Amino acid sequence: MAPGPQRTPPPTIELPQGFRATGLHCGLKSDGAFDLGLLLAEQPVAAAAIFTQNALQGAHIPVCRQHLAQSGGLVQAILVNSRNANCATGQRGIDDARRCCHELAQRLGCKEEHVLMASTGPIGAPLPADKILQQLEPLVSQATSQGGMDFANAIMTTDTHPKAATATNPSTAARVTGFTKGSGMIHPDMATMLGFLLTDAAAEGDLQTQLQDLADRSFHRATVDGDTSPNDSLFVLASATHSAPITQCRSELLTVATDLARQLAADGEGASRLITIEVRGANSEADACHVGRVIATSPLVKTAIAGRDPNWGRILSAAGRADVTFDTDKARVWVGETEVFTHGVPKPEREATASQHLVASADIVIGVDLGVGTAQADIWTCDLTADYIRINADYRT
Amino acid sequence: MAPGPQRTPPPTIELPQGFRATGLHCGLKSDGAFDLGLLLAEQPVAAAAIFTQNALQGAHIPVCRQHLAQSGGLVQAILVNSRNANCATGQRGIDDARRCCHELAQRLGCKEEHVLMASTGPIGAPLPADKILQQLEPLVSQATSQGGMDFANAIMTTDTHPKAATATNPSTAARVTGFTKGSGMIHPDMATMLGFLLTDAAAEGDLQTQLQDLADRSFHRATVDGDTSPNDSLFVLASATHSAPITQCRSELLTVATDLARQLAADGEGASRLITIEVRGANSEADACHVGRVIATSPLVKTAIAGRDPNWGRILSAAGRADVTFDTDKARVWVGETEVFTHGVPKPEREATASQHLVASADIVIGVDLGVGTAQADIWTCDLTADYIRINADYRT
Numbered sequence: 001m002a003p004g005p006q007r008t009p010p011p012t013i014e015l016p017q018g019f020r021a022t023g024l025h026c027g028l029k030s031d032g033a034f035d036l037g038l039l040l041a042e043q044p045v046a047a048a049a050i051f052t053q054n055a056l057q058g059a060h061i062p063v064c065r066q067h068l069a070q071s072g073g074l075v076q077a078i079l080v081n082s083r084n085a086n087c088a089t090g091q092r093g094i095d096d097a098r099r100c101c102h103e104l105a106q107r108l109g110c111k112e113e114h115v116l117m118a119s120t121g122p123i124g125a126p127l128p129a130d131k132i133l134q135q136l137e138p139l140v141s142q143a144t145s146q147g148g149m150d151f152a153n154a155i156m157t158t159d160t161h162p163k164a165a166t167a168t169n170p171s172t173a174a175r176v177t178g179f180t181k182g183s184g185m186i187h188p189d190m191a192t193m194l195g196f197l198l199t200d201a202a203a204e205g206d207l208q209t210q211l212q213d214l215a216d217r218s219f220h221r222a223t224v225d226g227d228t229s230p231n232d233s234l235f236v237l238a239s240a241t242h243s244a245p246i247t248q249c250r251s252e253l254l255t256v257a258t259d260l261a262r263q264l265a266a267d268g269e270g271a272s273r274l275i276t277i278e279v280r281g282a283n284s285e286a287d288a289c290h291v292g293r294v295i296a297t298s299p300l301v302k303t304a305i306a307g308r309d310p311n312w313g314r315i316l317s318a319a320g321r322a323d324v325t326f327d328t329d330k331a332r333v334w335v336g337e338t339e340v341f342t343h344g345v346p347k348p349e350r351e352a353t354a355s356q357h358l359v360a361s362a363d364i365v366i367g368v369d370l371g372v373g374t375a376q377a378d379i380w381t382c383d384l385t386a387d388y389i390r391i392n393a394d395y396r397t
Numbered sequence: 398m399a400p401g402p403q404r405t406p407p408p409t410i411e412l413p414q415g416f417r418a419t420g421l422h423c424g425l426k427s428d429g430a431f432d433l434g435l436l437l438a439e440q441p442v443a444a445a446a447i448f449t450q451n452a453l454q455g456a457h458i459p460v461c462r463q464h465l466a467q468s469g470g471l472v473q474a475i476l477v478n479s480r481n482a483n484c485a486t487g488q489r490g491i492d493d494a495r496r497c498c499h500e501l502a503q504r505l506g507c508k509e510e511h512v513l514m515a516s517t518g519p520i521g522a523p524l525p526a527d528k529i530l531q532q533l534e535p536l537v538s539q540a541t542s543q544g545g546m547d548f549a550n551a552i553m554t555t556d557t558h559p560k561a562a563t564a565t566n567p568s569t570a571a572r573v574t575g576f577t578k579g580s581g582m583i584h585p586d587m588a589t590m591l592g593f594l595l596t597d598a599a600a601e602g603d604l605q606t607q608l609q610d611l612a613d614r615s616f617h618r619a620t621v622d623g624d625t626s627p628n629d630s631l632f633v634l635a636s637a638t639h640s641a642p643i644t645q646c647r648s649e650l651l652t653v654a655t656d657l658a659r660q661l662a663a664d665g666e667g668a669s670r671l672i673t674i675e676v677r678g679a680n681s682e683a684d685a686c687h688v689g690r691v692i693a694t695s696p697l698v699k700t701a702i703a704g705r706d707p708n709w710g711r712i713l714s715a716a717g718r719a720d721v722t723f724d725t726d727k728a729r730v731w732v733g734e735t736e737v738f739t740h741g742v743p744k745p746e747r748e749a750t751a752s753q754h755l756v757a758s759a760d761i762v763i764g765v766d767l768g769v770g771t772a773q774a775d776i777w778t779c780d781l782t783a784d785y786i787r788i789n790a791d792y793r794t
Contacts, residue, residue, distance in 0.1 A: 053720070055717040055718070055719075055723040056713055056717030056723075088725070088738070090726075122710065124709070124743040125745075229714065229718075299696070299785070303790045307790025313484070313520035317451065317453055319452075319453075320627060321452070323450070326452040328452065328453055344487050345487065348522075384696075385786060386787065389703060389783045392697055393704030393706070
């Protein structure tokens with residue numbers, strides 16, 4: 001596999017107060033790696049979640065929705081398995097997910113509706129629920145404030161490294177810690193995006209709306225569109241161990257969510273480059289995001305970056321088909337610090353410099369100014385390499 | 398390069414009466430291959446054209462629009478060059494295209510507005526118009542009724558073979574002959590789709606509307622969306638050498654256009670399989686087309702086919718994110734003749750048979766029934782192989 005942009009995950013990661021975590025191997029992955037994780041609060045805490053918009057939904061999603069509705073948005077534990085999506089498994093799949101929640105609630109002495117579940121992996125195979133149930137006891141007993149990276153490891157599928165991030169509010173000392181997993185990037189249909197945000201701040205206001213807004217500015221800008229995988233799920237839990245309200249931690253939440261989203265993009269399947277797409281000069285932020293996503297999902301742009309080719313024509317062409325207002329004569333395209341298309345005029349003499357940026361850096365910037373307004377957005381994606389094909393052509397074999 | 402689905406183009410192809418064609422090497426391609434083509438009518442004939450919806454447009458497009466408006470839809474000649482898109486070349490590009498039309502009109506003794514031009518290839522470099530102008534005389538003198546395949550060769554870029562098709566109306570003997578070139582398939586931003594339909598039938602009714610309708614049922618179903626490349630252009634010319642009206646040739650026009658569209662899909666860059674996506678049980682034909690296109694542009698579906706994996710989960714998941722009405726419990730998915738997902742239930746025991754279809758045939762069928770209505774559509778695409786990456790990462794190097 002081509003080396004992706006290197007990120008060394010912290011060997012341990014601090015959890016916010018009031019949370020424990022762990023991971024272990026319950027027998028779903030054939031190589032003995034961790035495949036079952038647990039996030040645990042001391043008691044039911046304020047929570048919210050957003051789920052995929054896909055018409056096909058993993059079995060954990062209706063169960064989570066039901067539990068959140070019954071509990072009024074209180075969660076004590078989230079159980080997560082990898083290597084099996086429990087998706088397209090019909091009523092049996094829902095029964096399996098519910099049974100896992102039920103058994104875990106019994107062990108924790110909480111109500112079933114205070115337990116959520118999330119699954120990720122290949123779809124269509126029945127969930128081996130017995131393997132999961134047999135490991136609930138060690139899972140609960142192992143969970144500690146030091147177990148964050150074990151949890152991050154347990155939720156991985158084709159991710160090449162566990163993904164975690166943390167930030168502390170300097171004035172209140174309230175902490176936000178998050179975990180995520182990817183990693184099929186172009187259209188993450190099957191590569192479930194799971195995200196978990198924990199904070200010891202206290203919920204205040206409409207947590208659901210706050211989470212949606214946060215996702216729109218972070219995960220949804222990593223071409224990990226919440227609406228494209230059957231299992232995509234993002235959770236936030238606030239333990240209120242600190243008296244500081246969560247609204248004072250907006251900056252830390254965005255920092256952690258953005259960091260995780262960029263980790264997702266950087267670890268896209270087969271990726272050798274993290275690409276930040278800077279869209280400027282748009283009529284609206286929505287336009288800027290849309291143009292960025294069209295560029296980010298253009299195989300021709302992504303293969304050009306894989307070939308270290310500062311192909312401004314493909315970038316401009318992708319922007320041009322996004323169906324937003326755009327002035328070719330005022331448009332600009334840059335690669336790294338080098339403007340390779342200026343107000344309608346190509347600058348071929350600068351392309352060698354631009355290529356250098358693509359060759360030398362694992363953290364690429366490309367940008368386009370639409371020349372019509374002042375709105376802007378950044379979108380993150382990765383390049384498209386032959387390794388992506390290899391990984392996905394052989395995924396089930 | 399992986400062998401694509403093999404199609405042997407006819408060594409010659411018959412043109413409709415009243416047309417001549419040719420191709421030659423004028424010096425744009427470095428390997429000496431044909432790079433300049435000409436379609437020629439005996440006098441100005443009824444014509445229509447549709448062009449890309451991309452905000453970025455090749456210089457030939459405004460020139461063609463202007464000439465068609467001035468002439469009231471009469472065309473005597475279309476000059477086509479490959480290896481240079483004459484796109485993002487500013488006013489100079491438009492002047493170059495206009496000069497080529499002007500010089501050709503002088504040689505033909507017709508008005509400038511009766512000449513159109515189309516360009517395809519990498520964008521951003523100025524058109525070497527002098528090389529083209531120097532070859533106008535031999536081009537005109539060489540054009541014959543036997544020159545169709547020379548024209549088809551001259552318009553190729555990364556196509557692996559020239560693409561032509563012909564059909565004759567059995568009752569009137571009116572003929573339709575078409576040419577096209579591709580071939581970057583996933584999002585054909587840069588791989589300009591050029592299409593040319595010639596008939597000796599007589600124009601009748603609104604030719605523009607007829608062409609749009611024809612494209613919607615043929616080229617626009619090959620994931621060669623007319624709106625995604627700066628240079629995409631489709632032309633129809635009717636010489637009226639036959640008295641039969643073009644409306645009697647609807648079937649032949651659709652046959653030729655569909656054949657060309659399937660050739661485009663089959664010759665997608667790096668393709669080893671032509672994929673026909675059958676969408677059934679939709680609420681509307683528009684829904685069926687949309688679902689088909691979402692499946693057809695899913696890298697995960699396309700890499701699965703490259704891996705000969707009958708991965709119904711990816712097909713269903715792609716359909717699920719198309720945002721159209723869809724009943725998971727009534728849905729069906731098939732690969733070849735084998736139903737691998739039936740009314741919400743996976744049939745893993747059938748996957749070996751389905752795999753056989755993917756291994757044995759170069760002409761793959763996959764299908765999905767949405768379980769909600771009776772509308773349907775077929776969409777054509779190709780698989781996504783490592784060769785696609787190689788071709789596109791190295792396109793300009």
